[in-house]
Amino acid sequence: MFRVRVSKYPEQAEAALLAPGNAGLRRKMIRSALRSSKMLGVWSASGRQRGEVQPDSSMQWDRIEDEIHVWHAALDRDEKTIKQLEPALSLGEKARAARFHFANDRNRFIRARGLLRELLGKYLQQAPASLEFSYGKHGKPYLSGENLSSELHFNLSHSAGLAVYAIAKKRNLGIDVEHVRAEAAGEDIARRYFSAREVSDLRSLPPEARVEGFFHCWTRKEAFLKATGMGLQIALDSFAVSLLPETPAEFLSGVEPRWQLAAYHPAPGYVAALVYDGGPGSLKYFSADSQ
Numbered sequence: 001m002f003r004v005r006v007s008k009y010p011e012q013a014e015a016a017l018l019a020p021g022n023a024g025l026r027r028k029m030i031r032s033a034l035r036s037s038k039m040l041g042v043w044s045a046s047g048r049q050r051g052e053v054q055p056d057s058s059m060q061w062d063r064i065e066d067e068i069h070v071w072h073a074a075l076d077r078d079e080k081t082i083k084q085l086e087p088a089l090s091l092g093e094k095a096r097a098a099r100f101h102f103a104n105d106r107n108r109f110i111r112a113r114g115l116l117r118e119l120l121g122k123y124l125q126q127a128p129a130s131l132e133f134s135y136g137k138h139g140k141p142y143l144s145g146e147n148l149s150s151e152l153h154f155n156l157s158h159s160a161g162l163a164v165y166a167i168a169k170k171r172n173l174g175i176d177v178e179h180v181r182a183e184a185a186g187e188d189i190a191r192r193y194f195s196a197r198e199v200s201d202l203r204s205l206p207p208e209a210r211v212e213g214f215f216h217c218w219t220r221k222e223a224f225l226k227a228t229g230m231g232l233q234i235a236l237d238s239f240a241v242s243l244l245p246e247t248p249a250e251f252l253s254g255v256e257p258r259w260q261l262a263a264y265h266p267a268p269g270y271v272a273a274l275v276y277d278g279g280p281g282s283l284k285y286f287s288a289d290s291q
């Protein structure tokens with residue numbers, strides 16, 4: 001059974017807060033929400049309160065409407081679970097799984113793809129094995145075949161045994177998760193990948209806040225690359241994102257206003273970011289860990 005974590009943040013308020021140009025209001029609300037511990041994972045804020053967990057019986061899978069659903073799941077599962085998921089994979093996915101050298105990597109791939117198929121199958125009311133994927137010029141997967149017309153979009157990311165998925169209708173989506181680790185967050189890497197503004201913001205942080213700031217920046221930039229589907233064809237210094245703690249996740253420059261950015265903590269030790277277009281939307285966060 002899926003466990004469903006629903007944001008308690010009122011949808012209208014959330015939409016208003018997400019609207020471009022409301023940065024001042026957002027800052028005020030974030031400070032107030034952090035004080036009262038009512039903030040859920042919508043912002044880069046610490047997500048101290050995780051929201052209500054509900055059984056999936058309350059979920060209307062075929063009625064996603066204008067919402068954006070954000071899932072997370074642990075990838076390390078027992079062999080029995082992996083074996084149950086594997087038959088739903090396509091021949092190409094099975095071949096890809098077989099190319100992994102280490103069993104752990106292979107199992108994580110099977111779990112991530114198998115769960116993607118299970119989730120999309122529930123939204124589309126179809127068997128997971130029947131779903132067809134095609135890939136864009138730079139590798140972005142999308143639903144094809146008879147489900148192309150469903151206009152259901154998705155994107156996924158995985159890091160150190162955790163997967164995140166974004167699912168919505170008629171929106172381009174990009175999601176990125178990273179395990180926060182000091183060894184990957186050096187200033188030389190920041191200078192190579194980040195814009196001048198981002199490097200300067202990172203340097204303004206006290207040393208103990210820099211690793212998390214680095215990954216806020218990385219995931220937000222990566223989520224944008226993934227939302228466009230262009231990957232590294234987009235120059236990384238051509239746009240800037242916020243990264244300072246307790247400030248909203250937002251684009252600072254170089255991005256068309258149609259793109260929205262949100263950030264959250266899917267699990268302790270991880271940061272994640274989501275980019276979507278199509279106007280402000282209501283985000284809901286779910287866990288598939290009991291699946």
Ligand SMILES: CC(C)(COP(=O)(O)OP(=O)(O)OC[C@H]1O[C@@H](n2cnc3c(N)ncnc32)[C@H](O)[C@@H]1OP(=O)(O)O)[C@@H](O)C(=O)NCCC(=O)NCCS
Pocket residue numbers: 112113138139140141155156157158159174175176177193194217218221222225226227228229230231232236
């Ligand atoms: C491939 C890329 C999309 C992301 O790679 P990544 O961060 O290693 O991997 P993630 O776990 O976040 O995402 C992988 C998933 O994204 C999806 N994906 C692949 N290509 C994609 C693309 N062009 N656009 C969007 N999604 C894509 C796939 O579903 C993939 O999952 P899979 O293993 O099931 O096939 C691409 O952006 C890339 O190569 N990035 C390099 C990293 C980098 O330099 N980032 C700079 C940030 S400052």
